[in-house]
Amino acid sequence: MHPDQQRDFTEFVATRSDSLIRLAYVLTGGDQHAAEDLLQTALTKTAGHWRRIRDSPEAYVRRVMYHEQVGRWRSPRWGRERVVPALPDRATGDRTAEVETRLTLAAALMALPARKRAVLVLRYYEDLSESEVAKIMGCSVGTVRSQTHQAVSRLRELVGETLILEA
Template identity: 45%
Template sequence: MDPEESFRAYVSGRIAALSRAAWLLTGDRHQAEDLVQLTLVRVARHWERISAAGDPDPYVRRTMYSQHVSLWRRRWRGVDLRAEPPERALPDGSADVARALVVRAALARLAPRQRAVLVLRFYEDLTEVETAQTLGCSVSTVKSQTRDALARLRTHAPELAELAELVGATAGEA
């Protein structure tokens, strides 16, 4: 299979998972689409080398998380120009939807690296070592970022305390 066909096959098979991970990182559908597009453009440039090395997922994941942090760093931090979204009524009997909204708001309050660590550890189900490799940091940084992110979630979203405690216990915290 030629490299272009191989890349198209990879993208068509992984676009949904990449989009979900990008949405969890950014908290915004449009920013997530931009992040996935930017990631795939960067990956496409080196596809022959990446695909020849075996499984391209770790490289693609690392590229996406690096791009997310880079984009966040470039933004001007003086004023947050986004208005808070209007409150929306939740559908009756939709506890999962309510929890998803709370998780989304809580994730939006985290620093990009903390959000990336939580998404990699608990959504992508990577180990601490794999997370450290993906983010290009040490395992102790992953542990401290996880600890700090979970503590911040407990503070900013007390309604998720039970969920955070469960995740913390999974991560080796208590």
């Protein structure tokens, strides 16, 4: 990689990593280690194509992350191990209701097919437009709309309208 390209790539990584790791975190179902691996893989693939995509690298990285994660979901090895975070050293306030809401919603999200889950993550968590989601997922805007509608309807069936509105 040419030194100018290397500098541009390094600057891109420094400025956009926070946003990209959040997307990776949600795509991996809240597994920080898997999110870091996913982002690292996507950035490695991006570096190899930097000269070609340097005008719009973020869309390329998002697309790579989405496709990598779909591949992981399809892999029979995916999801066998779970990292359990360490317990806190000090007590905190009672957040039982908040935790229950998150767990219920997370379980409902994981019950959705990978494509519908990805549409919801990209549309609502990443706040991307339907056309941006369509471009990342390689489908039409109409498909994004129908997948979003179906996914939200299924979430409502799984957790109820009240929980969706609270989250």
